[in-house]
Amino acid sequence: MCGIVGVFDLTGKREFTRELISRMNETQYHRGPDEGGIHIEPGVGLGHRRLSIIDLSSGQQPLFNEDGSVVVTYNGEIYNFPSLSEELKACGHVFxxxxxxxxxxxxxEEWGEACVERFRGMFAFAIWDRNQQSLFLARDRLGIKPLYYSALADxxxxxxxxxxxxxxxxxxxREIDPTSIEDYFTFGYVPEPKTIFKQVYKLRPGHTLLIKSGSVLPQSKEYWDIPFIPVEYTxxxxxxxxxxxRMREAVKIRMVADVPLGAFLSGGVDSSAIVAMMAQLQDKPVHTCAIGFDVKQFNETEFAKQVxxxxxxxxxEGLxxxxxxxLLDTLVDLYDEPYADSSAIPTYRVCxxxxxxxxxxxxGDGGDENFAGYRRYRWHMNEExxxxxxxxxxxxxxxGLLGKFYPKADWAPRVFRAKTTFQGLARSSVEAYLHTVSLLSEEQRNLLFSDQLKAALKGYKSIEVFNHYVAKSPTQDPLSLIQYLDMKTYLVGDILTKVDRASMAHALEVRVPLLDHKFIEWVSGLPSNIKLKGQEGKYILKSSLEPYLPNDVLYRDKMGFGVPLAKWFRGPLKEKIHLSLLGETIRQSGFFNMEYIEKVIRQHQSGARDYSVIIWSxxxxxxxxxxxxxxxA
Known part of the structure; x- marks a missing residue:
């Protein structure tokens, strides 16, 4: 995997210095420690850090066409490149x-902007075409690879x-966007296309951006969406x-590499399925890696060992x-903007x-979104x-009245938390799902935010993120709709961001077969009632895998990467919480109600309430x- 950077003059042909591109490029050294490359010409500068995976002796970037008029800087893997190469050679292109x-x-050169529709893989790239005086940016369909951009005042x-x-x-x-603060404390990350800064953006997954010299910055264009076209079967x-x-084929095309290749093995259904497919596709043993925990309820290594x-x-195995x-300070440097998924810690360690x-x-990332594996899908459909x-x-x-006055029971299993259920039933379907996935509820955000921040929000609420995708959703099936929302928000903003930064911190490339777009297109068309059958999530996936995996792996309760935050904040991090959350930085930001923060810390550390999620965020x-x-400074 790699890192890319670039600058482009929207107004003319200014000369960019090598020092500028190099400075940008070297901040991403960890993404590609094998080689670095820079290309500069009037009006444009491109940089690249390379992690060599295929064709180790060549393929340095930025890379040019035959006459040097087209140059690309690229991060990713295109798995169908052998067949595309042959097709392009037949059209007269020389490799x-x-x-x-x-x-x-x-x-x-051959297909223009439509070239992205031919690519099967994960990618973020920029192409400079000197003849057309254009810069073309593209991001893969699911957002596996990141791409940030900004148009500066000059x-x-x-x-x-x-x-x-x-x-x-x-x-x-670098002015902080108040709406991004609302989104961060709702989702735990800043969802695409926003960043924490008002004038810096992420290119949405499945989108391209074509910029012409001398023109204003256009809107990005969508080239792909999850289709949800019904699948017929006998x-x-x-x-x-x-x-x-289909799963085996998606795995197979991701096993091409000129360097050592293996798999994560958590002991869950998805990673175990990937390992089972890999084992059938190669003669030598598959390299597998698992992370264990010294707290039993978070430890899945016995199931990983079975597989x-x-x-x-x-x-x-590691512990x-x-x-x-x-790792707290390391995480802040890795993610660059606020990111509140504490499972980033074990993810960093497994990488x-x-x-x-x-x-x-x-x-195995993507299995839960594809096949309705999250428990929250079950809860949502019961409420539906x-x-x-x-x-x-x-x-x-x-x-709404019942939800307001019924006592909160954080300690109880979800099924017994009637307050949460009442709150969900008082809302529309989409509002209820947002309430379910929110780190802090709307009520908690209202208590946390200062009057100054509330005024700056001008009535903005994070439900607008969901409403954007609901308005364009290809499906109105209740289960498929929330899967679609997760794929557009949680999957890209949380899961894929977490894995990209954690893996790239160690110059490790991670490939995700269950997010193969052809596989997703097919799975999206399967009936909802064979994904979530009764109370069994991933029914069709699990039953398909019965010949390949033990029942203990397929049908046990999902565990996931857990971190004992509540314990940390009452013990070894108690002093750090006071210094950080009651200190001058957060106080002088003007974003928060300090009396509420003091109450949260006091009640959590006394054991009266579990406010670990708020504190971590x-x-x-x-x-x-x-x-x-x-x-x-």
Whole structure:
């Protein structure tokens, strides 16, 4: 995997210095420690950091077409590049390398903006076409690879794989966007296309941006969306066989590499399925990596060992201490903007372990979104039955009153938390799902935010993020709709961001077969009632995998990467919480109600309430603010 940067003069042909591009490029050294390259000509400058995976001896970037008029800087893997190469050669294009990068420049020459529709893989790239005087940016369909950009006040357009590269630009506008604060404390991340800064953006997944010299910055264009076109099948038996074959093919095309390759193995269904497919596709043992925890309820290694033993993998395990909080400062530097998923800690560690054995690792990310594996899908669909039977005009006042006065029971299993259920039933379907996935509820955000921040929000609420996607959704099926919302928000903003930054911190490439766009197109068309069947999530996936995996792996309760935050904040991090969340940085920001923060800390540390999510979110936001003050000094 790699890192890309670039600058483009929107108004003319200014000369950019090598020092400028190099400074941007070197902030992303970790993304590509093998090689670095720069190309500069009047009006444009491109940079690239390379992690060599395929065609190690050539394929250096930026890379050019035959006459040097088209140049690309690219981060990703295009898995169908061999067949595309042959097609382009038949059209008369001459190739100098055997890498996937060169396919991009020739595909641009042959098909223009439509070239992205031919690519199967994960990518973020920029193409400079001297003849057309245009810069073309593209991001893969699911947003596996990141791409940030900003148009500066002096007419310079800049882009990069990570926000930290743009931060090296002296005139980058760094005014914090109040709506991004609302979104961050709702979702735990800032969803696309926004960043924490008002005038810096992420290119949305499945979008392109074509910029012409001398023109204003246009809107990005969408080239792909999840179709949800119904799939026809003759029987469930035939469907299961088809599913396994399609999954196997998605895995197979991701096993091409000229460096050591392996897989994450958590002991869950998705990663175990990937390992099972890999084991059938190669003769030598699969390299597998698992992370264990010294707290039993978070430890899945016994299930990972079952799969490793079944397929005789070359298995490696690491142990994460329940007090592994030394990574806090590292996480802030990795993510560049506020990011509140605490499972970034074990994800960082499993990538660290994997890199000690391999350079490429396959993961099972995307299985829950594809096949309705999250418990919240079950809860939502149970509530949907009541919402469908009782009009909102009745539900809102009745259940709203019950939700307001019913005691909160954080300690109880979800099924017994009637307050949460009542609050969900008092809302529309989309409002209820936002309430379910929110880190802080709307009520908590209202208590946390200062009057100054509320005024700056001008009535903005994070429901607008969901409403944008609901308005364009290809499906109105209740389950498919919330899967669609997750794929557009949680998957890209949380899961894929977490894995990209954690893996790239160790120069490890992670490939995600379950997010193959052809596989997703097919799975999206399967009926909802065979994804979530009764109370069994991932029904069709699990039943398809019964010949390949133990029932203990397929049908046990999902665990996931857990971190004992509540314990940390009452113990070893108690003093740090006071220093950080009651300190001058957060106080002088003017964003928060300090009396509420003091109450949250007091009640959590006394054991009266579990406010660990609020505290962690504030801790990461404050750390971001402190970094901003340091860089501005």
């Amino acid at each position: 100098k390398t055997h890498c996937d990068t060169e396919v991009i420049v020739h595909a641009w 007419g310079i357009f800049a882009f990069s794989s990570e926000l930290k590269a743009l931060k090296t630009l002296d005139n980058l506008p 029987s469930e038996v035939a469907l299961k066989a088809d599913l396994v074959e 490793a033993n079944q397929y005789k993998t070359d298995h490696y 994460v201490s329940s007090d592994d909080f030394d 660290q372990l994997a890199k000690s054995q391999v350079t490429v690792a396959l993961s 039955k009541i919402r469908a039977a009782i009009p909102l005009s009745i539900r809102r006042p009745v259940f 504030l801790l990461m936001f404050n750390a971001f603010l402190e970094r901003e003050l340091e860089s501005a």
